[in-house]
Amino acid sequence: MPHTGPADEPDKRTLRRENLAARNRLTADDVRESGEALAARALGMPEVAGARAVAAYVSVGAEPGTLALLDALRARGVRVLLPALLADNDLDWGEYAGTGSLARVRHGGRMDLFEPAGTRLGPDAVTEADVVLLPGVAVDGRGLRLGRGGGSYDRVLARLERSGARPALLVLLYDREVVARVPAEPHDRPVDAVVTPSGVRRFR
Numbered sequence: 001m002p003h004t005g006p007a008d009e010p011d012k013r014t015l016r017r018e019n020l021a022a023r024n025r026l027t028a029d030d031v032r033e034s035g036e037a038l039a040a041r042a043l044g045m046p047e048v049a050g051a052r053a054v055a056a057y058v059s060v061g062a063e064p065g066t067l068a069l070l071d072a073l074r075a076r077g078v079r080v081l082l083p084a085l086l087a088d089n090d091l092d093w094g095e096y097a098g099t100g101s102l103a104r105v106r107h108g109g110r111m112d113l114f115e116p117a118g119t120r121l122g123p124d125a126v127t128e129a130d131v132v133l134l135p136g137v138a139v140d141g142r143g144l145r146l147g148r149g150g151g152s153y154d155r156v157l158a159r160l161e162r163s164g165a166r167p168a169l170l171v172l173l174y175d176r177e178v179v180a181r182v183p184a185e186p187h188d189r190p191v192d193a194v195v196t197p198s199g200v201r202r203f204r
Contacts, residue, residue, distance in 0.1 A: 012183045015146060019137040019177055023062035035065020037197035038172050039072050045193070045200060047168040048131055053079040055093065055129035055156075055167070058102060058114035063135065064172045070096055081125055084115040089152050093125040094118050126156055127163040134191060136171045140182040143190030143203030145171050157189050168192050 026034075042048050054073055059066040073080050080096035085107050094116025095101075103117040126132065134153050138146040147153055160167065169191040175198050193202045 012146060012149070015179070015182065016137050016149060019146075022176065023137075023174070026062045031062055031065055034174060034197045035059070035068045038064055038066075038195055039069035041197070041200055042069055042170065042172070042195050043072055045168075045170075045195070047192075048073075048170075051078055051130035051168075053081065053129045054131045054133065055081040055083075055126045056096070056133040057083055057135055059135075060113060064174055066133070066172065067099070069133075069172075071098070074098065081121070081129060082114075082116045083152070084120065085113060085152065086123075089150055090123055090155050091126070091152050092123055093121045095121070123155075123159065124163070127160060127165040129165075129167045131168045131170060132156070132160070134169060134171045136173060136177075138177045138179050138182055139171050139173060139191060139194045140179050141203075142181075142184075143192070143194075144182045144184050144188050145191050146182045154187060158187075161189075170195055172196075 048054070056066055056070055058070070070080055074096060081093045082096050083091040083093055085105075086092055095118060096116060097118065101117055102114040104112050105115045106112050134145060134147070136145040136147050157169075170193050171191045172195050175196045178194055178196060178201065190203055192204055193200055
């Protein structure tokens with residue numbers, strides 16, 4: 001993928017590879033403790049505290065943990081929507097009803113994902129969310145997010161824009177993944193805030 005920013009900007013692929021390699025050096029305890037801290041930080045945000053529906057995802061491997069947050073939201077009576085990857089890389093959605101409602105799914109040669117096992121609600125269900133949690137591997141001072149490169153969440157963001165929905169867009173990361181600059185492309189949209197174990201940083 002060509003990048004069009006200044007020459008000193010790291011290429012997206014390089015930054016993604018470096019950050020994923022750093023995640024893979026974390027221990028299971030690191031991931032669990034970070035997930036608990038992320039849940040506490042996110043739950044303290046007014047937009048999360050007041051949300052009736054949150055579109056989220058189940059973290060896998062050494063991704064910043066989401067399960068503690070999903071369970072806390074559900075305990076508060078929040079409707080939690082989780083994605084199911086479609087063949088064309090778009091996302092369908094289903095409701096989270098606890099860890100027993102998750103199915104482990106392998107898509108081609110990629111890592112296994114945990115997806116909602118129940119009724120599919122359609123790709124437009126995300127437009128009903130008050131908060132959307134976006135996975136990522138980095139975010140910069142402009143709020144521009146570097147994803148895993150599949151493009152699924154670019155489609156989600158485009159769908160939200162077309163529908164006129166204005167949920168709070170949050171990305172959950174480790175502290176070191178907030179970087180000076182992420183290579184940007186014209187279609188990239190900034191998030192509203194990044195949540196890390198040590199705090200929340202807002203961009204707009």
